[in-house]
Amino acid sequence: MAVYNVTEQMAKEALHDSVFRSIMACTCQLCQDDALAIALNRLPVRYVATQQGEAYVKANYMQPQLQSDVLRELTRAAQVVSANPRHEQATGGTSQSNG
Amino acid sequence: MAVYNVTEQMAKEALHDSVFRSIMACTCQLCQDDALAIALNRLPVRYVATQQGEAYVKANYMQPQLQSDVLRELTRAAQVVSANPRHEQATGGTSQSNG
Incomplete structure (x- = not known):
């Protein structure tokens, strides 16, 4: 089944x-x-x-409102994740910061 | 990147x-x-x-409210798609009903 969430794609690219x-x-x-x-989730x-999808993604990508919402x-x-990283519980190590 | 939408998975299974x-x-x-x-989208x-994901999906799948929303x-x-199938525009043929 070939459906996908355009917002997900935009968020992945922005990340x-x-x-x-x-x-x-x-x-x-x-x-x-x-x-x-x-x-x-927000x-x-x-x-x-x-x-x-393809045409819709391109058209949407130009939409400033959706872009600013994603950013x-x-x-x-x-910031939420940086304040409470889960990886410490998973690995027990300190946060592997890419400073 | 390994994130997914639990609702999407439930809807695919229900379909x-x-x-x-x-x-x-x-x-x-x-x-x-x-x-x-x-x-x-609704x-x-x-x-x-x-x-x-796995644990969350199982726990969620038992949640009657989400299940009834999906159904x-x-x-x-x-019903919307059956009333306005796109495949007629794509293929120009009659709807391939699996009656």
């Missing part, structure tokens, strides 16, 4: 942006996944079937 | 249920994808990072 690398105390996979999940969902929620989520 | 096969005039991939996208989003929206979406 690769250097601005989040500098905000996040740690950029390990667990911290990135947690930040992404926290942000996506963002409007936009599912499309694949055929329409706002990712910033907030990055 | 395989025979009740939707009987509601949908056509069960081609395009009609199923369109019904899924329409329903998911359902609460619940993203999880993969590690928590309600899928039923509505199946």
